[in-house]
Amino acid sequence: MSQATPLGAGPGRGEPLLAVSGLRKYFPVKGLSFGGPSLVVKAVDEVNFAVWPGETLGIVGESGCGKSTTARLVMRLIEPDSGQVRFEGRELAGGSNASLRAVRSRMQMVFQDSYSSLNPRLPIEDTIAFGPRVHGTPRAEARERARRLLAAVGLDSARFGRRYPHELSGGQRQRINIARALALNPRLVFLDEAVSALDKSVQAQVLNLLVDLKAEFNLTYVFISHDLNVVQYISDRVLVMYLGKVVETGPVDVIYNAPRHPYTQALLSSRPSMDPERRITVPPLTGDPPNPINPPSGCRFRTRCSFAEEVCARVEPPLLALPCGGHDVACHMMVPNSGHSRAGQAS
């Protein structure tokens, strides 16, 4: 049992494309603390992970667990309170605008809401060409690239290029979103709930497209979603978050077939059974996720965990690598001599 490296997992896989360590963001809560102690939402708290070139890392968790904030912090759309981000072997230090602009073309994001993520007053071709234009590509060349990308995401540029977002269906708009993200030739794409708002039949089309584009453009994905099935389908590795903390990470098969953290286990068994003859009879968890303002002490999951003991309230469990490698869990039950009565039994 060893302290997990900030990189999370995976010896012998070379240098990660993206390495995040100690990432933290507390949002102050306004209006609730007049005169009293100031309240903060611990949105992302000491998060470490790494992404290797060519893989898809899935990030799952319930609303308010910090998965979207994590992506925005790495992209520096929100300024982190602290933490290091290494991308393509270089440290992204705070401040310098020029380096940030250069990095931003290499790291892109696809948003969930296909309506609010496209400018309603701009023909979609111009939306896609906007990124290359601000990076100095001549107008004609930028437009040409936009047309090629429209074709790459399966839309006929002659028919669609001059249309406005409201003239397209949700699925088509999400394809435009993807094309826009690819317009700057990124290496890493954050997909923030990118298929969640789509109808199932359209969702499947877009998932197929994402798989194709990944191969064609040699991309690396960070796929953020609350949909456990979609994450299982598309990811190579999975990161499970709860109230701003990483609770478990590992290869997708290991996480889905042998989850070790009680939260991951509950989350996975909350999925509908897809078989009306074998319905779920007892809810795996009771109650709602606690308010991220003043999260529980120690292990943040302890208030809903059926194995919680005294040590869980006192000590925060570190994210530790299991001996099998590549699988990290933050739970006292996984740590021998942690003080939990079940400590070390499972491993």
Next chain:
Amino acid sequence: MSSSFAVATSAISTGDRLVEVNDLTVRFVSKDTTIHAVNGVSFTLAAGEVLGILGESGSGKTVTLRALMRLLPEGRTQIGGTVRVAGHDVLGLSPGALSRVRGSTIAMIFQEPMTALDPVYTVGYQIAETVVRHENVSWAEARRRTLDLFEKVQIPSAQRRLDAYPHELSGGLRQRAMIALALSCRPSVLLADEPTTALDATVQIQILLLLRSLQKELGMGVVFVTHDVGVAGEIADKLAIMYAGRFIETGPVTPIMRAPRHPYTEGLLASTVHGAMRGQRLKAIQGSPPNLEILPAACSFAPRCPRVADICLAGVPPEVPTGPDRMARCVRITQN
């Protein structure tokens, strides 16, 4: 449109038809355009039964549900057909009679509870007020009933939560409060419009289980609208799959989920991702749903259908029996 579906359900129930919908059509008329949202839907529902209406956005599932309560903008909606709920002719009721039926006979729960709960009153007051108005009981009695309801929907520390405002409750508790509000006047029919869609996975399953147990306990008929096959599988006794304003396949839930017959249902199930599909290419349905500004004269799914033939374009496909209590609107089924 005749309904083999209706005949089928009467066998399960004791013969009383709690909800009886016949050839329901709903059109939204505006200056620019007419949208044919529902185009001939017929079904019946018995007490104690859960009908799941499964469809994608724009399929007309929510509009169908709202028509059962006539909860559609009056001026620009044209409703045709008949809707009978517990003996009331919903489409023919006077506004006063309609508002008595709403709440006491039919109640509805929504995807977003904030649309049903008033932000300026405590949830306890809102429920008690409804009880007082509909049932003519004293405030003390109403408040006691409200507390019972809160306990029934498993709201922890119910007494304290009565005095909470909607925004002070978490998403799951708010949904429970809305269910309590809907149940406050003991409706015989509960309409549910994607009540778990906005919830997290661990909370969604709690609410589904709660609805299931309340429905059994109170013997209500439930119409549950959802876009999620998995959710429908957890709660429905029978399923109706809706596409372009029509029921295109209906029947008991298990056989449909195990062996769908209509190509759209097949496609929908095949494109619902689950773990076993890892590494495979998803069998997506090509194209997108039809524009309902034009009333579909043939099979609406034909343009996207892998099994399309000339005969599909000849007219609206009739109901083809596909098994006990089952039907699908696809002419290719008989030909196979």
Next chain:
Amino acid sequence: MNPAGRPLSDAAATRVLSGAEVPVGRRDGRGYWTTVAVRLSRDPLTLFFGIVLLLIVASAVFAPGLAPTEPDATNVLKRLAPIGTPGYLLGADELGRDMLSRLLYGGRLSLLMGILPVIGALIIGGGLGITAGFIGGRLNMLVMRTMDVFYAFPSVLLAIGLVGAFGSGIVNLLISITVILSPPIARVAESVTTQVRTYDFVEAARASGAPTFAIIRVHVLANVLGPILTFATSLVSVSIIISAGLSFLGFGVQPPIPEWGLMLSTLRKSIWINPYVCALPGLMIFVTSICFNLLSDGLRNAMDVRLG
């Protein structure tokens, strides 16, 4: 009605429906402004008042050609001649000047005083509001709280105070009205910009590494201009009325220059002698204001294209 029988407004029901189920009509390849123009052309009321306004503006512009006499030509014999007097189609004022000519000429100044301050306020208030809304934070606080100071005074009083400080005269009148119209425009501009700023497409533009100015120019302006312009149109009538009021009080235009507000002021003493003639300048102010207000309403409806 919601489940419990409490009323759910029709609008709310419609909103729920339009969000969830009613598919959007797809207009092929038609830009936003074209759509707005088409919708405007289908709105007879707005069209009618637009034409009336156009006629008023045209008659002011072409006043020298249209007016039967010089606006300052007096005729003692025709003092307060009633409407319909031969040669004095709309009667004459207290100095026997032809009302029709004076109304035509007066429109030039009145319209100018309606429109110029609004354009000025659009540039100042709009610029400040959009900048404050987009940058946010302390700058927003500084700009908007400064604007709030102006709200502490009733606008007409403030205008009187400003003209009093600057000295009366047309230019000073225009400046002071511009000053009092800027804060409301800034407030509207700030609120729509703040809203647009939260949309993901602005976030996406930032993620592409675009400089702030490019984001405002390409992504923000086009989305906030519509509501700001609509609001500004409704202010034209306010501006006409305030300037008329100030002229009426003697702060703006000085006699004998024809201007509706001033005309109303000088004729008020004669209201018992010939009420119809005396009411004419007021009628013009009223009609013009109504036209601008209804045009603004029509514009807002036409621009409210659902872009789902």
